[in-house]
Structure formats: C-alpha cells, structure tokens
Amino acid sequence: MSSPPTHRDVPTVGIGGPVGSGKTALIKRLVPKLKDSGLEIGVIANDILTQEDAEQFKRSFAGEIPEDLVVGVETGACPHTGIREDPSMNLAAIDSFLEEYPDLDLVLLESGGDNLAATFNPELADYYAFVISTAEGDDIPRKRGPGVVEADLLVINKTDLAEHVGADLDVMRSDAADVREGPSIFTNCKTGDGIDDVIADIEDRVLF
Amino acid sequence: MIVAREILGSVEEMAEQRQRHEEGGTLERITVSERERNRSRFKTELSDGTDLGVVLGDTDLEPGDVLVASDERMVVVEFDRREALVVSLPEISWKNALELGHHMGNQHWELAIRDDDLLVPVVGERRLMDRTLREDLPDGAEIGVELVDPELFDDANENHGADGSHAHGSTASHSHEHRHGKHG
Numbered sequence A: 001m002s003s004p005p006t007h008r009d010v011p012t013v014g015i016g017g018p019v020g021s022g023k024t025a026l027i028k029r030l031v032p033k034l035k036d037s038g039l040e041i042g043v044i045a046n047d048i049l050t051q052e053d054a055e056q057f058k059r060s061f062a063g064e065i066p067e068d069l070v071v072g073v074e075t076g077a078c079p080h081t082g083i084r085e086d087p088s089m090n091l092a093a094i095d096s097f098l099e100e101y102p103d104l105d106l107v108l109l110e111s112g113g114d115n116l117a118a119t120f121n122p123e124l125a126d127y128y129a130f131v132i133s134t135a136e137g138d139d140i141p142r143k144r145g146p147g148v149v150e151a152d153l154l155v156i157n158k159t160d161l162a163e164h165v166g167a168d169l170d171v172m173r174s175d176a177a178d179v180r181e182g183p184s185i186f187t188n189c190k191t192g193d194g195i196d197d198v199i200a201d202i203e204d205r206v207l208f
Numbered sequence B: 001m002i003v004a005r006e007i008l009g010s011v012e013e014m015a016e017q018r019q020r021h022e023e024g025g026t027l028e029r030i031t032v033s034e035r036e037r038n039r040s041r042f043k044t045e046l047s048d049g050t051d052l053g054v055v056l057g058d059t060d061l062e063p064g065d066v067l068v069a070s071d072e073r074m075v076v077v078e079f080d081r082r083e084a085l086v087v088s089l090p091e092i093s094w095k096n097a098l099e100l101g102h103h104m105g106n107q108h109w110e111l112a113i114r115d116d117d118l119l120v121p122v123v124g125e126r127r128l129m130d131r132t133l134r135e136d137l138p139d140g141a142e143i144g145v146e147l148v149d150p151e152l153f154d155d156a157n158e159n160h161g162a163d164g165s166h167a168h169g170s171t172a173s174h175s176h177e178h179r180h181g182k183h184g
Helices: A023-036 A052-060 A088-100 A146-150 A159-165 A169-179 A195-205 B015-024 B034-038 B094-106 B126-134
Strands: A012-016 A041-047 A070-074 A106-110 A127-133 A153-157 A184-186 B002-004 B027-032 B041-045 B051-055 B065-069 B074-079 B082-088 B112-114 B117-121 B142-148 B165-167 B175-177
Touching: A012 A023, A023 A041, A023 A052, A023 A106, A023 A127, A023 A153, A023 A195, A041 A052, A041 A088, A052 A070, A070 A088, A088 A106, A127 A146, A127 A195, A146 A169, A153 A169, A153 A195, A169 A184, A184 A195, B002 B065, B015 B027, B015 B074, B027 B041, B034 B041, B051 B065, B082 B126, B117 B142, B126 B142
Parallel strands: A012 A106, A012 A127, A041 A070, A041 A106, A127 A153, A153 A184, B002 B051, B027 B074
Antiparallel strands: B041 B051, B065 B074, B082 B117, B082 B142, B112 B117, B165 B175
16 A cells, blocks of 8 residues: 655645745645646645734635645744744645655745845745845845845746835846856736746746 | 666665776766756766656766666666855854854755855856855854765755655665755
8 A cells, every 4th residue: 555645746836035025926826727737736824923924825815726725824923934943844834745745746845035145944844946136136136145146947027116115137037147057037927927837947947 | 868767776775887898988977966956857968968868757866876887887876966055163152153044045045054164156247145144153253165975954844754755776785865855
C-alpha cells in the first residue's frame, strides 16, 4: 500500500515581498486563471497575528475553491520565520490539505509582509516569486536584498503608479537584470497586465 | 523534456552502464545547487539543451545518484559545493562562547562545527557576513573561506536510521533517507 501524500508530493509556490507590494492582489489574479486551466489549488496566507489575508481570500475565491483549501497561518513573530527558519506550521497546513484533497495540484503560500531579506525555505517552496512595487522606489532592485536577488521570479508590480511616484521602469528593469540571474516580470495586478507571463513561468518551472 | 521521478541507483552500482556511457561520451554529471537538493521538485537543463525535471517527493537526493539511464545518456548527480566562512577559535571561556552563539543565532545563520572551527555558509554578500561576524569574535580568532561539502550543514538529527530509509534500484545496497523535518 502506498503511503498517503505529504507536503513533499504537491508542487508549492511561495509569494513573498514587502508590505503593500501586491502579494495578495497577485494571488487573487493567479488563482482564477490557474483554476481555469484545470488545477485544484490550496492557498495559505501567513500573517503575524491575524487571519486578515486568509479571510480576504476566502471571500474572493468563494465558489471557486473550497473554503477549507484556504487557511491562515499566524506566525506570531517576524513574518519570515514561518517561511524560512521554521516552516513547520506551513508544512502541517499543506499536509492537512492533502488529507482531504490527496490529488491537490498546487499550493500557493503567501508570506507575511516582510523586508527585502525574506526568502523561502527550499523545503517549503519549490519555487518562489518576490513581489515589489514601483511605489516603493525604483532603487529597490539595486539594493540587492536577498529576496530580490535569490527569488526564482521577481515581480515588479503597480506599473501604473510609476509615473505618479517618479519611478523609472527602465532603471528597475536594468538593475534587476544586473543583480539577478532569474527572470523579472512587470505586472499591474489591478488590470491583470503581466499575469499570464507569471503563470507561464510557474507552469514551465514547477508544474511539469 | 525528460522527467525523473525516481532515483535509478547509484553510479557505483551501475558500473557497467557508466563505463559504456563514459566511453561513448554520453555520461553527464549535473551540478545540483543547495536550494535544488532541498526542494521536492526542480527543473534543470542538460548540456544539449534538453530540460530535465526532477520530482522526488520524500526521497533525498545524494551525490552519485543516477536520474536518467537510457541508450542515449546517463545523468548523474553532483552537489554544488558551498562557500563557507571558517572561524578558527582560540581557547575561549563559556561566557565568550555563549555570547558568540547568541550573536550568530541572531543572524539566523546555519552552523557546523569541525574540530575547533566554526563553519558558516555564505548567504548573500560575503563581505557583509564577515563584518557582522567580526563584531563579536574573541581576540585571537581568525576567519578564512573554504568551499565545502554542502552536507556538512545538514541537521544531524535528520538521520533517523533504519526506520527512515528505504532501498531502491536493482541492488538493495544503496539507500536513501526520507527527510524528517530539516528546517535549517
């Protein structure tokens, strides 16, 4: 008899980044499209002390994914501890998804809003995207934060705000290429621009 | 794209095939990074441009593992070595040792101890780590740099012996540990 599936048996994608960069908005865009391509998806939202993001996802995805496939993990400390130093709470949440949904195709993990150093433990995420926004300043890629440098994908969000805050997208593109080996994608999660490119990268590198 | 969903054996066990592929120039050793070896799946590229997906679930990858063995090619795993700061310590008091451990723990660094040396794998900028490390070093300590076996930093508690291992391949002599919560 084969053993029941564990967190090691389902592809996992982390979404990290600073507070307000658009992690939640990105996940709200990704889930319906991934679901339309036939995938069964679970979503885990890490928050320091609240279930705010998880509740927001439950409302957003009502009727699209079962309510028990959306959970909040309260890290209770620095936001990165739950995704980097000790991912045990997140791993347990994935395991409990699999008890009910053994054929789950993908789990999306949103980190709590953090600083530029947040990275995902490779045991937890098979791939992770780091989300920054143009409104945080166009010098963010140049600062070489580990999140920016090491992420599998850098998502530069809120392109629509760039002109209002004096952020130069060409500078961000060129600095990102200088400090990273992996790809960078510009998105506007309000309109959905760039989302298909993010999905294509996830499909290519994780969902094989 | 080729997808490897199991480890076919170790290259030592598959000596005959290895020799044939070595002579035919179709033996390929892929370097697996620290991040890849800890993931349950990753994608990499072979020298001829072919994509290789690796999906191993609960099985730990080890150097020498064979992921592909066909008429056309044999693909063998090697681990990328890790750059580490090596701190050589003089005799220090328990108080100094406690302070140093507290300081290093605050940085969330991985740590290995080899004889009287402390080894910390470099993450991000080595220069910044070196500077941070020096802040709390006792007099007489020295910092060097080495490329080391990445398994040096694996949690010693990860090895749970016979209950955590399983055999695979045509011979049962090569076994792989299942992982038990390596959260370093």
